[in-house]
Structure formats: structure tokens, C-alpha cells
Amino acid sequence: MYWLIESKDQIEVLKNSSYREAFIEIIPISHTLHPRENPISLVYLRPLQASKGYMLCINHSETLSLDLNEVNDIICKFDILYCKDKKEILHYFPKAALYDTHLPPNPYIQETTQTHQIYYNKLKKHQNVTNYIIPVVKHYEMCELIYGEIKERFKKENTKYEEFFNNKTSVVFNGLERGGLRVDKQKFEKHFHPIENDIIYTRYNLKTLTGRPSNSFKGVNYAGLNKENGCRAAFIPQNDVFWEIDISAYHPSLIAKMINYKFPTPDIHQYFADLYKTDYKKAKHITFQQIYGGIFEEYEDLEFFRKTKNHINNIYREYEEKGYTQVPISGYRINKKDHGEMKRQKLFNYILQALETAQNVLILWDIFRLLRGYNTKLVLYTYDSFLLDVDKSDTLLINQIRKVFKKYKLNIKEKYGYDYDFR
Secondary structure, X not given: OOOEEOOHHHHHHHHOOOOOEEEEEEEEOOOOOOHHHOOEEEEEEEEOOOOOOEEEEOOOOOOOOXXXXXXXXXXXXXXXXXXXXXXXHOOOOOOOOEEXXXXXOOOOOOOOOHHXXXXXXXXXXXXXXXXXXXXXXXXXXXXXXXXXXXXXXXOOOOOHHHHHHHHHHHHHHHHHHHHOEEEOXXXXXXXXXXXXXXXXXXXXXXXXXOOOOEEEEOOEEOOOOOOOOOHHHHEXXXXXXXXXXXXXXXXXXXXXXXXXXXXXXXXXXXXXXXXHOOOHHHHHHHHHXXXXXXXXXXXXXXXXXXXXXXXXXXXXXXXXXXXXXXXOXXXXXXXXXXXXXXXXXXXHHHHHHHHHHHHHHHXXXXXXXXXXXXXXXXXXXXXXXEEEEEOOOOHHHHHHHHHHHHHOOOOEEEEEEOOOOOO
């Protein structure tokens, strides 16, 4: 069968084939738009047992168009579809048996042909449809190149982290991206960039060195929006009100779980303030200095910090002896071969960030399960903070979500507002 699939008869041949495993790549209409606003142009499918890949044509200037439902039927017949970014492809085929071949900290650097670069550079005014115009044979050439470079990764080792990343992490962050944020168009454009409508989408990069996601898109850092210049007031609810849940003393709480330490009071920072014999604000500063920079000699006899220091030393010893250390919950491995010189405190900070992400994945997973059937949406996540766009009629849901944090023994603070500025 020819590599270009653009007729129903060709679809039937592929559908009735005995292929059960394949590599999949999506070529959307544009190379710059968010997946939620970026229709499919072409689908590249390379069965592992085949001698070539197939290009399924959905919407391209040079080809006939297949019915997307029929293409979806083919996609769903496979037992496993290897891909280089499961979170992205879930936007297009949410029921596909996808398996991400590139786990953190190993992102795939997108290969393109010289033709792609020429089109991307010359057609900047038409970047919303560039892939629709680029010759289909060049897209095919690019996908064959990608397949050749990563085919050695097409194997499931079923490690704890592979399962966690594929079955939970990719799914919850795809869910976050789907929600979208409503904005006041005038205020948003004042602080950021022009937009076509009042719904914008964020994009999470999961494949960072520490496993802690970043979140930026089109030059906007949604994980670090300025709290002072009024830009947050541009974000407004689609429903009735924003509800922000902040986890109090998150990293001290995570460390306490690692070292089997129980704080005698829910207000952890006040507990430290009493130990330091200082005020609340200064106590927070001292605690974070020690967590991220090393334990102060004057406090290393306090049980929490004594146990923390011992734990840091034990982790570093394991890292040096085994060549890696493994993060609780997710099983994420921080491998010596992926890093240059590693100090013990830096290693501990990496572990904290990866553990924070793993714990948050479980929280996000539980919240998304609760949100099924409700209008309330989870629209943004920033490390220790969760932003929900709440429908006031979903009154029973609020207490159920609070119980998620109680389940993981985490203390929270809450804010409500009619924009994200909360002033």
C-alpha cells in the first residue's frame, strides 16, 4: 500500500491490518498554536512491523481529506502507540493507548527539514496555517527522520516512574491545559500580547531537569505571573468566582513525611517561630534558608533539622554509590549521568521539587475525579497553589475538594475573588 492514505479504501486496508503497535506523530495546521485551537492536518502512523510509515490526511492543501472519526477508529485499534509527547497527543486522541517514549529529563528536540525552516521563516504572517501549506512529502520525510532517531526507545520497561508518568502525570496536565482561562481581553493585551478571543490556554512543559513542570506559552510565564503590576486582574472566571487553594508550608510538610517527623501544630511556621524565638515572617525566611541552602549550625540540634541533615547525607551517599537516587511516590530517578557536579544540598532541592510534583499529580488526579459532571473547573496549577473556576451551585464539591488535601495531611489556605488578583 502507498504511504499516502487519503481514501476510504486505503483506510479499510489499514484498519483490517494485523498491526498492533505503532509510532504516532501529529502534524497540526500550525506550528505555533495551542493544541486546543490547532486542528489536525496530518497523522503519521508507523506500525513497528511495517517497512514504512503511513500519512493519514485530515486537512492539507495537497490531499483529499479523510473523516476524522474513521482515523480515530484506526488509532484506537492499536494496543500501544508510542509517541514523543503523550500530553500533547491526548488533546487530539484522548482514548488512544499512548505511551510516551521521552520521560523527564529527556525532552525530544523537534527535527525539521530545511523546507520546514524556509516556510517557517518566510511565512511568519501565515504561521497559523503553515503546516497546511508545507508539501506533504516534506512532512512525511520529517516524520520518517523522527522515527529513525527514536525507534530504539520503543519498549515498555514498566518501571514505577514510566507507569506514573504515562498513566497519571501526562493525563492530569493534559486536563489542566484543556480547561482554559477566561480573560478580560483589553487588560490581557495591555500586559501580554494580542489575542483573538477571551479564552486563552496554558502549556505545561513536563520534561525539565528536576521533573518540576514549567508553564509558559507565547512568552507568558503562567507559573510566575507578577503579583504587583496588576496583570493578574486580566484573568476572570468563566463561571462565578475563582477559588485559590494554597498549601501551607508545603516543603517542610514534605520533608516531615520523608524523615518521619510529626509537627505538633498545624501552623508549621508559627511552630518554627516559637523555636527560633522570633516573629512569624522572619521564621519563614530562616526555615526556607535552611531547607534550600543548608542547615544552620545553631539549629542543627533541633529534631526536625537534625533528621533532615541526616536524610540529606544519606540521599547523597546513595546517589554517589548507586549513580542515582529515587524520589518517593513517583519513582522518578535523579541520575548522576544527567548532571554535572552535584552538591548534596542541590540534590536535596531537586528531590524536593520532584516530590512536590509527584504529590501534586496525586492531588490533581483526585480533584479531576471529583470534578466529573460539574461545571467547576481546575484551570491553573503553580507548585503549591491550585486555581479553580467555581460554579456557585456546586456547593457540595467544595468540601469534597478540601478533603483531598486532608487525605494527604496538608494544611491549606483559601482565597476567593472575581479575578486572579484577589485584591
